[in-house]
Amino acid sequence: MATSAAALRSHISSTLGLRWDPAFGVDRRPVQESLPTGIQSIDELTGGLPRGGLTEIFGAASTGRTTVMLSLLAQATSREEFCAVIDTTGAFDPESAECAGVRLPQILWIRCGGNAEHALKATDLLVQAGGFGLIVMDLADTPPQQARRISLASWFRLRHAVEKTATALVAIAQNVNAASCSTLQLNLRQTQVLWSGKLLKGLRAEADSRKHYRVRSAAFSAGR
Amino acid sequence: MFACLHAPGNLPLLLECAHQFSPLVEETSPDTVVLDIDGLEPLWGSTEEIAKALMQRNGVGASVAIAGNPDAAIHAARGIAGVTVIPIGREAGVLAPLPLNLLGGSASPETAETLDLWGIRTFGELAALPPLGVAARLGDEGVHLQRLARGEADRLLRVPGEALIFEEALELDYPLELLEPLSFLLARMLNDLCGKLAARSLATHEIRLRLDLENAAPHTATLRLPVPIRDAKAFLKLLQLELSDRPPGGPVLKVALALEPVKPRVQQHGLFIPVAPEPEKLELTLARIAGIVGAENVGIAERMDSHRPDSFRIQRFVAQRSEKSPAAVLPAETHLAFLALRRLRPSLHAQVLVQDGRPVQISSAPARGRVLACAGPWRTSGEWWLPNAWNRDEWDIALSDGGLYRVYRDRDAARWFIEGYYD
Incomplete structure (x- = not known):
């Protein structure tokens, strides 16, 4: 069967000429652009977060998920891009964002009052509208069982919607939710809390890049 | 001649x-x-x-x-x-x-x-x-x-400009109760008005709708757009969203629409400038999202000029790059990122066990455990002349559950609260 299909293809190609050849060729994906996180070790690990793809950043509380998010927003807004933060529980802190170098006038902040379904709808609408360099769906404080209610079909639709755009879609949660729909998964773990005398200095964390069955790690620090 | x-x-x-x-x-x-x-x-x-x-x-x-x-x-x-x-x-x-x-x-x-x-x-x-x-x-x-x-002095004629009014009104033979037939009327009126705007090379940034109702006060709605637009379909969708969000209180007897004419937006795009959301599409998207989460929950966070913790206000989001904004300077790649705080709004009440003036055990819904290390207290207070003055001692604490929290003791109420956690 395979041999006859190949023969048929070869016959059609030769009949129609070379100008029709691409129609029968393999649809090669263009080289993905990426958005750097601004954290050297994570960028060396991942090469930046993919544009036109879905990235999941997950981990427990105080593992540096929001720190990575703000660093990403700072990078994107400094490139004059517009970004959107879909904040499911309303935890976004403008003061921290400004200290991290985020240009607040370029950030569309949407608070969903703890409703993950509203967050999903808002993300869907923003992805369809286009024009945003970075869209962050923040489910970090959403209970895992509620976040898991978002179906794989929804995640697939989101991924498909951003596929041929310059938008980097990032989901932040406690666990993996999009599974195979995500282009990149970053698992963050807290390794140490840093104290300077009696002052909180920051925390040290490790990021594991989990995709394509290769787990690689990078350490980074967050401080004040 | x-x-x-x-x-x-x-x-x-x-x-x-x-x-x-x-x-x-x-x-x-x-x-x-x-x-x-x-x-x-x-x-x-x-x-x-x-x-x-x-x-x-x-x-x-x-x-x-x-x-x-x-x-x-x-x-x-x-x-x-x-x-x-x-x-x-x-x-x-x-x-x-x-x-x-x-x-x-x-x-x-x-x-x-x-x-x-x-x-x-x-x-x-x-x-x-x-x-x-x-x-x-x-x-x-x-x-x-x-x-x-x-006979060489040339000049332009001083032609008096006529007042540009873009208004249309329609009195109905019978009262309309449903939004769908009303949408047909609005579409027709908007098409006419946008055609008039196009003939004058104008756009609008404000749409005023007035519906005279049967046995009720007139229903009015004003849509203000961040940039001048001349798209009848977009206007219709915005009006439909507005009316479905805030429907008129009775059957409609008369429909009046007015557009405020302004010069259209002229923008030079650059090859190397990142794309921005299209204003027409963005307005519709924001209106739809506002319909889901509430208009007060959509916008830009603008920090207030105050020392009060977590003081900000929400402003309207406009995807317009300011010419005065500083040039793009990429933040340097760093090994040390800024430690972000995630806020709990409103702050959650917590039971805190204190020994020698320091918290040693915390019990609340989001955080529960033994305090491994803590830093504080940092005393802040302000706006004592207002009823919502603040007066608190803040602590940074590391709990046995791995969380790194910011807690404070309200000195006036003598109660502990969890303000948020570092993440």
Whole structure:
């Protein structure tokens, strides 16, 4: 069967000429652009977060998920891009964002009052509208069982919607939710809390890049 | 080419006659009007035929003059009775015998007196003076007068601008109760209004809707757009979202729509500037999202000029790059990122066990455990003159569950709260 299909293809190609050849060729994906996180070790690990793809950043509380998010927003807004933060529980802190170098006038902040379904709808609408360099769906404080209610079909639709755009879609949660729909998964773990005398200095964390069955790690620090 | 009609005391008739020929009519003085006759040849024939038609139609025996610029036409009409057609380039010769007093208000009394003293009586005599000498002795005014006398002074007509009103109203034969038939009416009205805007090369940034209702007060809605738009479909969708969000309180008897005309947005895109959301699409998207989460939850966070913790307000999101915004400077790649705080809004009440003035155990819904390390207290207070003053001791604590929290003790209420956690 395979041999006859190949023969048929070869016959059609030769009949129609070379100008029709691409129609029968393999649809090669263009080289993905990426958005750097601004954290050297994570960028060396991942090469930046993919544009036109879905990235999941997950981990427990105080593992540096929001720190990575703000660093990403700072990078994107400094490139004059517009970004959107879909904040499911309303935890976004403008003061921290400004200290991290985020240009607040370029950030569309949407608070969903703890409703993950509203967050999903808002993300869907923003992805369809286009024009945003970075869209962050923040489910970090959403209970895992509620976040898991978002179906794989929804995640697939989101991924498909951003596929041929310059938008980097990032989901932040406690666990993996999009599974195979995500282009990149970053698992963050807290390794140490840093104290300077009696002052909180920051925390040290490790990021594991989990995709394509290769787990690689990078350490980074967050401080004040 | 410009035509001038001059007849003392007959301005309304002169204007009526001029408007029969052209919409570009200048009301120069109570006895003179000027009109632009460019492009009238296919309708009225040659310039001479236009002049004759003007003569026949004015009905008050006005003198008619046609020239290449408005001022030459005015002076010829005022100085020469009947019909005068001045070919372009021959203005100086035709105007030369005219008396200088025809310049009227163009010359100040001092200049007129000076010219009189010099013995200059006609346009031709003024035109013949050496231009440099005139400029040295009479300045800019003298130069302008000489250009008028030579028939060289060109200018645009001062056409009074008509008031631009983009409003439509529709009284209904029977009251409408559903939004769908109302949408059809709105679509038609918006199409008409947007067509009128397009004909004037205008857009709008404000749409006002008024619905007169049966047995209820009128329902009004005003949509303000961040950038001027002229897209009837987008307006219709915005109005539909607004009406579904805030429906009228009764059957609709009359629909009135008004658009505020403004100049359209002109934006130069660059090859290397990142794309931004399209304003029309973004407005619709934001309206839809506002319908889901509430308008007060969508926008830009703007920090307040206050020391109060977590003080900000939500402003409208506009995807417009400010020209004054600082140039793109990429933050350097770093090993040390800024430690972010995630806030719990409102702060959550917590049971805290304190020993020797320091928290040792915390129990609340999001955080529960033994305090491994803590830093504090940092005392902050402010706005004591307001009912919502704050007065607190803040602590950073590391709990046995791995969380890194910011907690505070409200000193007035003597209660502990979890403000958020570092993440």
